[in-house]
Amino acid sequence: MPISASDDIDVLEKAKRLLAPDYVPSEDEEYMNERQQTYFRMLLLEWKRSIHSAAGQTLQSLQDGPIREADLTDRASSETDWGIELRTRDRQRKLVAKIDSALRRIDSGDYGYCEVTGDPIGLRRLIARPVATMTVEAQEAHERREKISRDD
Structure with missing residues (x-):
């Protein structure tokens, strides 16, 4: 029943295949052209829809009733x-x-x-992580600063 990070990746991969089986944004195109924007919009919307669907299933399971295992070990495992x-x-x-x-x-x-x-993030990064807001270099610098401030 628990959902893992790999399930998020699977959902994203399924959405990519479903939305545009014959189209993948390419470096040969103008960056963030209308077709690419439409691709990412549909990808994000499908990802969001699948998250809401899974949340609805969890809510339904919670409403079906409390955990009723007789064995304490089974109950602890379920909890x-x-x-x-x-x-x-x-x-x-x-x-x-x-x-x-x-x-x-x-x-x-x-x-x-x-x-x-303000630099382009890059298509490969956006395809891998459509919610990315920084280039790889800017993200790495951000994480280094964050680590230093945590270590203080």
Whole structure:
């Protein structure tokens, strides 16, 4: 029942195949042209839809009733599974906010450009992580600064 990070990747891969089996954004095209923006918009919307669908299934399972295993070990195991499921849903709730933000950036024309440097993020990175807001270099610098401030 618990959802893993690999399930998010699987959902994203299925959405890519479903939306445009014959189209993958290419470096040969003009960066963030209308076709690419449409591709990423549809990808983000499908990803969001699948997250909402999974959340509805979790909600339905919670409404079906409490955990009723007679054995204490089984009950503890079930409660642990539910805890993992609920943490996953919380992580996905935050992901939906990032997806909404990416959709707003598409609407404003800022999608695909680094929020720090203004440089193109790159198609390979966006295909791998459609909610990316920074280039790899800017993200690495951000993570180094974050690590240094945590170590202090």
